Amino acid sequence: MTDSQAQTALSALRIDRSAAPMRRRRKRRWLIPAALLLVVLGLIGVSLARRPPTVRVAEVREPLPGEQQTELSASGYVDSRRRSVIAPLIAGRLVEVAVEEGEPVRRDQVIARLDDRDARVVLERANAEVQAAGARLAASEAQALNADRTTERTRNLARQGAVPRAQLLDVETAGRATRESLNLARAQLAVARRAREAARLQLTHTVVRAPFDGTVSRKLADEGAVLAPAALSGTNLGGIVELVDLHALEIEAEVSEEQLTRIRTGQPALIFLDALPERAFPGQVATVRPAIDRSKATATVRVRFQAVPQGALPDMGAKVSFLRQPLPPEELNARAQPKRVPASAVVRDAQGSAVWVVKDGRLARQPVRVGERVGDEVSLVQGPGAGTQVVVAPEPRRLRDGRRVKVEAGGG
Structure with a gap:
């Protein structure tokens, strides 16, 4: 092996330390975003933990009288069997209105007066016509009496031959004409009297x-x-006042056509007036109007009060409960009956029965004493007052005294 080949082999085995700092820089670039992400997630978790829970609520309510006997319910308005716009029978200018709104009136009491000058002139003329017709009748009667005497005298003379037959016929014809004039005068007097x-x-x-x-x-x-002799709906052409009999009040309620088979004449009912919500008034079905409103598919049912309550007025809003059977008088007072809440609002634990009350956006646990169950509700022998908001189907693990909560939209 030559020296150059040995140096090449040693170079291949040498560690390149310049790559390590590059990798460390890449790791540091990922660690910072990851740390920030963990911080954000932590803050979101804390925020969610502190966020008030959303709860569904219902109100403690007072039961309506006759709920268990109610066949169906309907809404309507107070009306009167006798209600009329009073208008004159003739056209004329109004010179006096003798009554004010809210004033009671008796039958035949004067309500208003029209200008009567033209009517008095016409009456005076009619009186003069009667006098003239009476004078004409008196003259005709005198003429007829004289004609009868002349005819009788001429007939006697004709029998004696003192007058010719032609003269007798002329006298009889004149007598008949005089009697016709008498009949005409009598008829004219009758016409004049009728005109008067x-x-x-x-x-x-x-x-x-x-x-x-x-x-x-x-x-x-x-x-x-200046009034016309009639009043049309929606446009006052002649109305002076509207008169209502407050002793003949009743309810006009609208019932859907598919529910009409459940209504009968004489059926007992309870009436609730919006203006007098603390009371219920017994009544009964008077009539079912035999016509259907096409636009609303409803019929009008008239319900009469057994006794018209003091303070009831026409056009007051009302609700009617149609009952299966009459309600005893002692059950008419709703305040005498225990208040009710949804059965799901009552929780039972080691401390007893309770409901979670929502007041000013915060929770409070309130003990209750529960009575009988009525459908989906239970009666409260002891507990919060009517109108109090309580949590429906609460989860005690999520709720505690004083915790702020958010009421579900549309709840309560």
């Missing part, structure tokens, strides 16, 4: 009276308004 009656009626129509006992719910016109 019409003028008097026209004058009475200038005074608008209440057709029934009721309360003025709306005032539709004031003095000076």
Whole structure:
């Protein structure tokens, strides 16, 4: 082996130390991003651990009277069996409105007056026509009496031959004409009297009276308004006031057509007024309107109060529960019945039964005493008040007193 070949072999066995720093630099470039990634993941984990859990909530509620007897429910409005827009029977200018909104009125009480000057002129003319017709009748009666006497005298003379037959025929013809004039005068007097009656009626129509006992719910016109003799829906052409009988109130509820078979006349019902939510009022089905609203596929059911409650007014919102059988009076008070919560909201552990209450976004464990189960709910003999939010299907391992939580969208 020559010296040059030996040096080549030794060079091949020598370690190249210039490559080591290059590899160390590559490792350092990957270690920094990896460390940053671990820090970010750690921060995300801490953030998730501290993030308030999302819970689904329900409210403690007071049971509605008759829930167990309810066949179906419907919404509607208070209406009255007697409700009318009062308008004059003739056109005219309004000179007085004698009532105000909210004022009770009796039947035949004066509500308003129209300008009656034209009507009085017409009546005075009608009176004059009657007087003239009466005078004409008196003259015709006198003429007829004289014609009868002349005819009788001429007939006697004709029997004696003192007057010719032709003269007798002329006198009889004149007598018949006089009697026809008398009949015409009588007819003219009857026509004049009828015209006077019409003028008097026209004058009475200038005074608008209440057709029934009721309360003025709306005032539709004031003095000076020129009114037409009728009112059309949506456009007031002649309405002066709207009159409502508050003693004949009932509920108009809409029931879908597929549910109509479950409704019958005389069926017991409970009425809940939005304005008086703390009370339930017994009633019964009065009528089912025999027509379907095509656009909504519903029928109107009228439900009457057994006794119209004080404070009920037309157009108030209402809900109706149609019952299978009448409800005893003692069950009408919802506040006398235990409050209810979903059965899944109650947890049982070594400390007893409890619910997790959500208040101001934080949890609180509250002990409860549970009564009977009703469907998916349980009654609370002792526990939080109505309207309190409680967690549904809670996970005690994730929940603790004072922990901040987020209420699920749409929950509670």
